[in-house]
Amino acid sequence: MRGVAPLVIGIASSPAERRQLARLLGGTEAFLIVSSVDQARKFLDVAGTPHVAPVAVAAPPVAVTAEPAQGAVTPPPTGLSVDSDRRVLRWLDREIELTRLEHDFLRCLLGAPGQVWTYERLHLEVWGNVHLGRGSDMHSVVRRVRHKLARLNASATIHAVRGVGFRLAPL
Template sequence: MSTHTQEPPVRHPDAYAVVVADTVDDVEHLNELLHSNLPVLLVRDLDQARRLMDGDPPADPVRRPAPLRVSHLEIRPDEQRALWHGVPLELTAQETGLLARLAREDTGVVSFPQLVRDVWGASCGVDTTVIHSAVRRLRRKLEQAGVDVGIASVRGYGLRLAPPARKPSAN
């Protein structure tokens, strides 16, 4: 009769975990769930993780891109923040990314495939129902915060930001 004891997992001395999370609290919660004592590398998004894994140097922290502005809405994609009249909005990183992608579009309309690639980081697996769901939540949050910049749907094609209508000047 042989007794088999389970050996502890072999860990490579250079092992670490890469975690995509919004906050350090998220990482600590994940560490508790995994019962892990691995070093953790916290990244903001999959693009940052890919750059680090590919060995690309981190962006120069001194030269941040200028915030994107639409009316009184300021979007800071590098900080994953959006502000309305200088007041931070309670948005997820994905919602901020969606706003930023729409604000960056020179032609106005961003197609659904472009949104999937640029916001969700995938070329497939995300259909328009996922996008519409995310947009519905984002619209609700913007409306609750009093933001007058909207998100307009271009049926069958994509989305665009809808800046507030200009009031006619009284002459």
């Protein structure tokens, strides 16, 4: 359906799982988190979505395997920035050059620090194509960016959220 943004509905029973799910879905255009399948059904009924066919899905409970949920998105460390005109990463008074992919990747993460960027969304934003399941290209960029952050002694790193994507986090 054109012109209609997709809505992702996440179901998590505990407050900790709902916070974790919110962090994981943070890059999604529109999402709703409810605590039960019944709540999701009630929402769909109230929203008047007769074109949505009910689907029975036996989903396992959300596994909270990523880092502990935080109340607010963590701001980037003061002094960490990307100079897009010169394509450099700047930490305090030090700089290091970036490739185009490293630059575009860091701009995404710095634009939403603490937020998890999914593999799919990063592939669209940085590579301009659809993620096909192989992550070697992305992991290579992450490894190089982590190395450059370490060379600058920046107080930030890139955390992997297993099976989901990456986020910028303070050390």
